[in-house]
Structures are given as structure tokens and as C-alpha cells.
């Protein structure tokens with residue numbers, strides 16, 4: 001019996017795995033299998049970060065895996081695009097036809113073929129391994145994967161050098177924790193455990209978020225700033241730290257670059273100015289700076305847990321730069337329990353070139369398409385600037401019709417009769433409805449994979465617990481079989497999934513330990529930047545980035561206002577953010593009956609003053625609209641919404657909503673200042689009572 005399995009009884013096995021979902025926690029799973037059937041998925045108690053507990057969503061994983069609507073055989077479209085009418089077809093016939101269609105397109109220009117994928121699984125193997133090899137060998141367009149985190153990622157890279165930071169377990173020892181742009185209780189549950197430990201030991205917890213989230217409820221203070229004003233708040237905190245001399249001058253002089261210039265900029269942000277921009281009080285800014293500065297003064301640890309919500313606005317990259325700069329002002333990095341954590345993903349020594357084989361491109365340099373602008377790009381004709389029109393789209397690990405911004409344009413693109421679309425999926429999602437072929441994909445319980453995390457520093461291995469259901473195939477196997485049909489004879493297309501797991505980290509991680517325990521903790525220092533040593537070009541925390549200046553950008557971070565404000569968007573006076581509903585994770589889990597039954601319907605939270613001004617009340621079906629379209633949902637008058645901001649909880653599948661659209665009907669394709677990311681939370685709308693609603697749910 002392989003050593004990562006345990007056998008509690010004769011016909012029962014427990015298999016070690018990893019949660020594949022887009023969540024910083026990357027939990028270790030333990031799947032109970034009885035007579036070949038997965039009966040229970042629980043957290044592995046031996047993994048310290050997981051501590052035996054999973055979130056509600058993934059503890060329902062067997063419900064999702066054995067869902068009666070799982071796609072379990074290849075399907076070929078028989079109706080109009082979007083009608084969702086398909087007939088079963090054999091794998092042979094589906095793959096033969098897909099290969100032939102791709103070959104015909106590639107014969108005139110392989111760049112007319114586009115992969116579209118993201119974090120439907122975070123696994124390195126079922127994500128971009130064999131898939132990337134296939135598309136590189138083909139010479140297809142490259143995809144810029146920006147949909148979630150690239151603005152914040154670039155903000156970190158240009159300040160502290162990489163997606164690195166505090167080790168999450170040290171938050172338990174912090175004296176002050178600022179949770180900035182994160183609803184940790186719903187989307188970073190295992191961090192919350194550490195924050196609670198700190199609180200029980202006397203730490204103060206402050207939540208900064210436009211929405212009064214479940215996390216804000218539990219913190220000592222909540223600062224409900226307007227969306228897209230986090231950079232202004234950070235600058236004003238700096239102004240207060242300077243004015244009151246709550247600074248670590250030695251840290252600033254030895255381990256930072258550009259302090260004098262940043263100091264001059266921050267001094268332009270007295271609390272009165274920031275309060276007007278952020279929609280909060282002067283006293284709140286002064287108190288926040290005092291709490292943060294007191295830590296410097298008293299030699300105590302102050303920690304910031306940033307998450308990606310705050311960077312989904314025009315100035316998201318700069319805001320992250322400013323917040324990531326704060327620990328250096330007070331020398332917070334001197335403590336293991338001080339500093340900032342937004343993502344730990346650069347800690348992992350992933351051998352991407354081995355997994356993805358960009359060398360298979362040879363001399364070719366295909367164009368790159370940004371996944372955030374798929375709505376516009378699918379509708380572009382051939383041009384010298386753009387290159388060939390997109391003729392084929394292979395979608396895996398993503399549901400762009402539901403999750404990409406400006407859905408009306410996305411739907412129009414996907415509905416093109418001359419677009420050949422293949423979707424590899426577990427379910428007939430909104431995107432799958434537009435496919436020419438739907439190919440049944442395996443779930444995490446049915447395949448090998450290996451993981452990194454963006455919330456801790458452990459590598460996790462996922463072993464298959466059960467055989468693939470029905471005719472489902474792994475993503476890797478589909479690309480192997482397509483490669484064979486296209487005549488790609490390179491030996492790398494013969495690598496098995498276990499080979500790929502071993503290649504992911506090479507010798508940097510002990511694979512035998514992974515097989516035995518299911519996880520390996522990377523050796524990382526407790527206080528990585530106590531004496532500088534940032535992975536920036538200068539080795540310092542870069543308040544000033546020469547790399548950005550060389551690109552013609554401001555080398556210093558600044559507050560960058562939203563694209564959409566009440567002034568720029570007359571007629572649309574409410575700012576809308578669209579965080580995930582508590583029981584959903586992006587568009588995953590929306591169709592799991594028990595979770596859907598909890599969420600019931602798409603909801604818009606609104607403050608009582610904004611509701612009264614529009615003569616709407618809780619329970620009304622409302623029309624939320626702007627120039628890009630409209631969206632119907634159930635109104636909830638709630639203290640979770642601050643005045644002037646509505647919270648459109650997502651991301652519902654369009655066809656499971658009230659009138660066939662979802663919140664992304666309203667979001668725009670405008671991009672962030674850094675990282676070319678979408679600006680989901682930079683969106684002005686108006687709300688009115690709906691006239692009449694025809695349910696679309698079937």
C-alpha cells in the first residue's frame with residue numbers, strides 16, 4: 001500500500017490531498033474512500049496550517065464531486081451558441097475534430113488560437129504544465145493572467161521585491177493586526193485563527209474595508225473607507241507617523257530607498273485631506289496612525305494582512321505599494337510578528353520553465369492577450385496592431401462568461417458563430433453553454449497535483465483518492481492526446497502526472513516527504529527583512545522604484561483616483577464593489593445545492609439612507625444599472641453597506657440569477673495602474689426597483 005494512504009478499516013482508505021481552490025489557505029485534505037467512493041473530505045489534522053478544519057464550501061466537496069449535473073462525457077453542441085444544447089460524443093471523435101480544427105487554423109496563423117485559464121485549480125500540474133507545453137509547441141497566443149492579483153503583485157514586486165512577506169503563523173504573536181481589504185473569516189479562515197490567538201493575548205485588530213464584513217464585526221475597529229481610496233489613507237498614516245516622529249530612523253536610513261521623496265509626498269496628506277477623499281473621519285485616521293506608531297515607539301510588533309480586494313481599482317498597484325511601504329517606516333520588519341503579508345507565492349521555488357517549456361516556442365514570439373479584456377478582444381477584427389482575429393478558444397479552469405468584466409461584451413464575443421470554443425469543465429457553466437465541445441474534466445479527488453500557496457509557505461501534494469468519474473479526463477491527458485494528434489512528438493508530452501509533480505520543484509523539495517506526509521514546509525527565516533535584504537534590485541525596501549521610472553511611470557507611489565467617480569459618471573451616484581458571497585468562491589460552488597440554498601439569490605446590500613432615497617426596501621427586486629448594462633437582484637438594506645457604496649455579492653452564474661445576468665454586467669474592462677488587471681471594484685451604478693422580473697432559473 002502506498003505510504004501516503006492510511007487504512008482505518010478493510011474497505012476504507014484515507015487519502016492525503018490539497019485543496020485546489022483560489023484561496024490563500026491551501027488546506028491539506030484527507031479524503032475518506034469507502035469501496036472506491038469518496039464519502040468524506042476533511043482537513044488533515046497533521047498539517048499545522050489546516051489544523052483539521054476546512055471552510056464550509058470545501059467540506060461539501062463530495063456533494064460537488066458527485067453532483068448529478070457533473071459533465072461525465074464529451075458533449076458536442078447541437079443548438080445555437082449559448083442555448084446550452086449538446087449531444088454526447090465519443091472522446092475519439094471529439095478530439096479528432098478539435099485537433100483538425102486547430103490544425104486548420106494553425107496552418108495560417110497559430111496566434112488565432114487562444115488558451116483561457118486561471119485558478120479553477122491552483123494546481124501546478126492540472127493548471128499550466130502540459131497545457132502550456134501544448135500551446136507553446138503550437139505557437140498559440142499567450143494569455144496574460146491578470147484577472148485577480150496582478151496589480152497587487154506588481155505593487156509588491158516594486159516595493160519589497162517579490163510576493164513575499166511575514167510568515168502567517170507569526171500573526172499569532174502580533175500586538176496590532178491591521179486586516180486591510182480582506183474578509184478573512186470567509187476567504188482566509190486559517191489566518192483568522194492566528195489573528196484570534198493574538199487577540200486573546202491582548203492584540204488589537206483593525207479592519208479596513210468599505211464593507212462591514214463578518215471580519216469587521218469581530219475586529220476592535222472598522223474603518224469603512226470608500227473603494228479605491230486605500231492609497232490616500234496610507235499616505236495620511238505616513239503623514240501622521242512623520243509629524244509625530246513615530247519612525248524608525250535607523251531602519252529608514254539603512255534599509256530603504258527614496259525616503260526623502262516619499263516623506264515629501266506623504267506630508268501633502270494631512271488627515272483632513274485624506275478624510276475627505278476616503279469618506280471617513282479625521283479622528284479615525286489619527287487613531288489608526290497612533291495605534292501603528294505606538295508599536296514603533298514601544299518596540300511592539302505591528303502586522304498588516306492585506307488581501308486582493310483593495311487592488312481591484314484604477315490605483316490598485318499604487319495602493320499596494322503604499323501599504324507595503326508602511327512597515328519600513330516604523331521598523332516593523334525587525335519583528336517576526338511584524339511587517340506585511342499579501343502573498344507568499346514567490347517563496348516557492350517552482351521550476352516553471354521545466355513544467356511549461358517556453359523553449360518549445362523556438363524563435364516564435366506570439367502576441368499576448370490580456371484575459372481581463374477578453375470581451376473586447378473576441379470582437380476585434382484582424383489588424384496590424386492586434387494581429388489575427390481570435391478564431392479558437394480553449395477554456396480550462398475558468399468560467400469567463402461569468403467572471404470576466406463587462407459581461408455583455410464577453411457574451412457577444414462568445415456568441416460569435418465563427419469562433420471555435422472548447423471548454424474543459426466539471427459542469428455546464430455559463431461559459432460551457434457557448435462551447436462547441438464540452439470535455440469532462442476530473443476534480444481534485446480524481447487526479448494528481450502539486451501545490452504552492454499564497455497564504456503560507458508549505459508545498460502540498462494531492463494524490464487521487466478515487467478513479468475519474470464517468471469518462472472524465474485530466475487536463476494534462478487531454479493536452480497529451482491533442483499533442484499526439486497534432487504530431488507533436490517531443491518526449492515532454494509523454495510525462496505522466498506523477499512525473500510532472502516531481503518536476504515542479506525538482507530537488508528543491510523532498511518528494512519522498514511529500515509522499516509520506518502530504519506537505520513539506522519550506523525553510524524560511526522568521527523575520528526575513530529584519531536587516532533589509534529585500535529581493536529588490538537595491539536590496540532595500542524601494543519607496544522609489546527605478547524600474548517603474550524607467551518605464552516612464554512615477555517611481556514613487558501615490559494615490560491614484562478611481563476611473564469612475566460621481567463626477568466622471570453622472571447619473572450613477574453609487575460605488576459598487578462585488579466581493580464573493582460567503583458560500584461561493586468566485587463562480588465555483590454556485591451550483592452546489594446546499595450552498596446555493598444558503599445564499600438563496602443574488603443580493604445587493606445597501607445602506608438605509610441610500611435605500612430610503614430610492615424608496616426601496618429589503619426584499620425588493622432591484623435593477624442595478626449603468627451604461628454597460630443592468631442586473632437584477634434582491635435588495636438587502638444592511639449595516640454591512642456604508643453610505644454611497646453598494647455591495648453586489650457574487651459571483652452568481654448568470655443562468656442561476658434572476659434575469660440571466662450577473663454583477664459583471666456592470667463592471668468595466670478598464671485596467672489598473674500596474675499589472676494590467678481588471679478594476680471590478682471601480683464601478684459606479686444606480687439602483688431602482690425593478691419593474692417586472694422573469695426568473696431564468698430552471
Ligand code: SF4
Pocket residue numbers: 019020021022023024025026027054055056057058059189190585
Ligand atoms: S479555506 Fe480555502 S484552502 Fe481551505 S478548504 Fe476552504 S477554500 Fe480550500
